[in-house]
Amino acid sequence: MAKSKRRLSDEQYEAELFRLQAEMVKVQEWVRAEGKRLVIVFEGRDAAGKGGAIKRITQYLNPRVARIAALPAPSERQRGQWYFQRYVEHLPSPGEIVLFDRSWYNRAGVEHVMGFCTPVEHRRFLHQCPIFERLLVEDGILLRKYWFSVSDEEQHRRFKARVEDPMRRWKLSTMDLESITRWEDYSRAKDDMMVHTDIPEAPWYVVEGDVKKEARLNMMAHLLSTLEYRDVPLPEIAIPERPASTGYVRPPRDHTNYVPDHVEGLL
Template structure:
């Protein structure tokens, strides 16, 4: 796929933006085709996104779902478990979010929290962690035996790139919400997370549901690689769309729109900004609006 763009400092070169955007659009068109096949055939797909903080999981999920129907493809990003959920079987709260026929579920972190964050930060006991590693392969085999297509992606990022992304988020008020004290503490526990991930892979990288590692120091390449792999792993085919025709608008029956003086329109902020920039404002005739 060709060209890369060098960045200043020690950062790895990034895939050329034009190459990235062209291929991303092509892959997103294929994702729509995959969605329509899943919907038409009543299939079920679960995609698990895991990896270190700031490894690029959220950006990849955003590009996967950008043109998909929110009724078909939904993101599952669960909050901290409640007191009641902490007394349930560990996998129980994830089960209710699994897809029905014709649906896709993308887990922005998943049951693998127990193998990573909970293990390293001491949020679960050693016995709970041991039980998770023993039960997880059986749980996933049960999903697959029932017909669910399960795909697991681990986004791998270098320590230097993670630090750079954390610093960028700290300085950006639009993205600062992505950081938590737990995220920042992960910087001091890099090797602990590495050991936890290695142990988790030993137990859960099963033939039926392999871990697919996405090198993500270059986010553009990571997104293309992950989406292309997903598409290549699902045996979808093109589903011919239903033929639609625009109907003729019927003649008016005398309806009169409500007098605009009775309505409460929002202020025209767009026109104000355009005037400040010295740009023309295009207006629609009122009779064309409803």
């Protein structure tokens, strides 16, 4: 019998996660200081752990530097535009990081499998996407693409857990449920997408996601390894002394609507 893989303890996970998050803060300062433009694409199976990875990556980042692009379904006007047009609007300016929580690859996955685009539109996407991404890279954008994989058994377990948890049930959509019955269709679509869009200028990196915590650490560590960032010295900050009072008196407490002390009732 094969020996089971040893797992990280919660303490080991939290320590390594915090170390990687500290490195991401360094990346943020490097991006801002050097005027870099970093795009990270998160794609993959439903319930494969994309959202959890994005949450941990951005936890300590400045939202004015690092922002998440999670686009809704296109409007009628957008459906008449060049397909990539609405994504271009969300690309970073110098000194910014954009994390795409799903991206232009919707056309290669859900739109293709669910019939939301025509076969001609799908073929056009597979032809244009490598060209589009080469243009981004040639213009200096740092493009990283991650595909989060999960087994059908683990995906089913996570879906079931969401159904039973009222705090997370909102994460389970009808489209997610469709992915169960169309597992092989999505697999074929992903394989076809990889053949056409796994290019040297912007390769795909697959994250094995059956163990969420390990997937997060693996993805974050790999992302850092692909960036030639440096530690940017932060400016010295001197907190000034508070000046002497000039006689200001705070208004009486009963003149202001304070939030009731909810915590006191718990003690």
